[in-house]
Amino acid sequence: MRLGFIGTGTIASAVVRGLAGRGHEIRISARSKTRAEALAAAIPEVQIAGLQEILDHSEVVFLGLMVQAAPASLAALTFPGDLRVVSFMAGADLDQVAGLVAPAQAAAVMMPFPGIAQGGSAIMALGDGELLEQIFAPQNTLFMLRDAGELDAYLCAQAVLSPVARLTAEAANWLGQRVSDPAQGEAFLRMLISSALAGSSADDLLEALNTPGGYNQRLRQHMEEAGMGKDLVAGLDALEG
Secondary structure, three states, X not given: OEEEEEOOOHHHHHHHHHHOOOOXXXXXXXXXXXXXXXXXXXXXXXXXXXXXXXXXXXXXXXXXXXXXXXXXXXXXXXXXXXXXXXXXXXXXXXXXXXXXXOOXXXXXXXXXXXXXXXXXOEEEEEEOHHHHHHHHOOOOEEEEOOOHXXXXXXXXXXXXXXXHHHHHXXXXXXXXXXXXXXXXXXXXXXXXXXXXHHHOOHHHHHHHOOOOOOHHHHHHHHXXXXXXXXXXXXXHXXXXX
């Protein structure tokens, strides 16, 4: 397909890298000059183009702008009526995107993660699932949502990723002070956590790790008594509010 990207921040750049070598013709904006030049240098099918050229020569355009900056950035552009637009902008639903890109079609809102660059990533999305499947599956897994309310809830819940990464980093630092190869220790923890959660539901994993008096049960109970669960729910409620 002929794909265009307006905005080449961290997420948009990861998406471009994940699409490399799959037969697409990709035009990207130079909004983030260093990232854009790195992508064009590394991926033969990527070229840097002006914003209007991206719109005029693409079948699908991805918006990787900050939602606050989008109106000013897009106001002077002419969107072709047969263009389909996919937004990465958190905080903008399909109706808001449609207002920014008319008469083009606001096809979808999707929230990818940096792991999409390597594939095997989860993607939250709202809108044209068939189009997104065509572009991103089977290398990634799409989780199609019902409406803007579900998207907002998913956006809040996905923020657990950062605390999980912080906990993993803290455990890796603790381990690194006690073993001969700290890098190996961190790699072990990352693989352990990702494979365990990928292989079963959270409830099943908790049950499997609930051996009375075992290391996992004792640490979990210590953290729960310290308020881990209540603090997490309070934080999610604050994000939702």
